[in-house]
Amino acid sequence: MSDVRVRFAPSPTGELHIGGARTALFNYLFVRRIGGTFVLRIDDTDLERSKEDYIDKLMASMIWLGLDWDEGPYYQSKRLDQYSGEAEKLLTEGKAYRCYCSIDELASGRETAKKENRSYLYPGTCRNLTAEEEKKFLNEGRKPVIRLRIPETGTTLVKDEIRGIVSFENSDLDDFIIIKSNGLPTYNFASVVDDLQLNITHIIRAEEHLSNTPRQQLCAVALGYEMPIFAHVPMILAPDRSKLSKRHGATSVEEFRDQGFLPEALINYITLLGWSPGGDKEIFSLDESIQTFSLQKVNKTAAIYDTAKLTWMNSHYIREYDLDQLAGAALPFFQKKGLIEDKPGKEELDYYKKVLETVRERAKTLVELADASTYFYDDQFTYDQKGVKKAFTKADVSDLLRHAAQELEALDSFSGTDAEKTFESLCEKLELSAGRLIQPTRLAITGRMGGPGLFDIMNLLGREKTVERLKSAAEYIDKELNQQNS
């Protein structure tokens, strides 16, 4: 096993969204290829926004996607001693200092800077306070924060596996806060302390963190460490090129799951968002991606996510999935529609799998799969109105349906092929094209104009239901339609 260590460090302020999932995925692909350790860390230093419920959901989503980790979760909220300890060290070394400026004072400085249309940097008011001055502030009841002393000159170089070397002028940075007045660390500090203490070797994270990296690197330098290697992966944007948010529809892994997407499809789709193995292959498994993944081939450009392609991939996986696996994945969707019992028996499950087999070809999501299966369970359906106009209004349709029902009833044995033969000879006898009989029959037994092969449906439904539905359709035509006509 290699000593490469990566981490995925979500903050539990929401569900795992598609961008976070992709970041986790790239960490996973990278570390699994190299045989290193994948660490999960929960960045929960924001007490107000962090919720425990989200931690469980985050982990559940990762497991559902198949992204398992080796170590953790570590919780920043349980490591607070580490941060204050390191901060204290910086304080005694003179690399950090206490700042007594109030939030209001800071805000007003920021405001005037904005009015004068220049960028605001903390002016270093408390940079060189004397002991007496500090005492005075303390007596006033001020609670200090701790700021890192940033070099006034020089350049900080960030090495990034994807973007090369990115340089920042230290003079553009200010002495930022590492410990808040409530004693908790800020993200920029806690994250650095953790990455160093957990021996993280590669930080693979979203591009939005690139601008913060020089600050973190300066932290590491002050703490006497060298920073790990960075890889800032491009963002995933909404179709309108803006940052992803709720108003763009489904953005979390959980939502995609609820909409009937398979984890393999989601993974396959986001794998291709910002990375490509080269070549023409589009469909591949997590394991296949691990074999070919490299950070160097990750794109620099932000990707816009487009559910059309995801949907196409999902339909592909629905078609190709192992039947038992598909049955397991789709079951909750059937149960939600009330098609299947909470604890289905063996017979019910066998029938269910047969239904899946005949229906899976044309479903793009698991929701559609359940929608397309209702008439296998429920006799009480209405006829598609367009279909009624097309298939039920021709002359003598009701007689035709009754005739077909009679023929089927007269059969010694009943199967899909038997039914097909019966229909063929009936059409021949009546000198009808196959469609003339098949269309109204389809509508009669499913209520719809599209779907699986008619005789496959009959086969599954069985003779009794088929005949029954043919007859009641004939009745419907005589009653409803002829009444209208007269």
Place this chain on the structure above:
RNA sequence: GGCCCCUUCGUCUAAUCGGUUAGGACACCAGCCUUUCAAGCUGGCAACAGGGGUUCGAAUCCCCUAGGGGUCACCA
């Protein structure tokens, strides 16, 4: 606004060191297949942001402009 990153079909992307009719996938359109709807197959539409260089030759290297994104919090 300062700083940083980015720019190939509508979208995701490919194109070893500069030499390609700029390739694939989704979507879209047409045809084939077919009892319907899908699937599948075949074909079509469609891109190097703009302008300067460097070079025999630039999507590829350099510069400028424009556009997009990120970041500048006692959020992460």
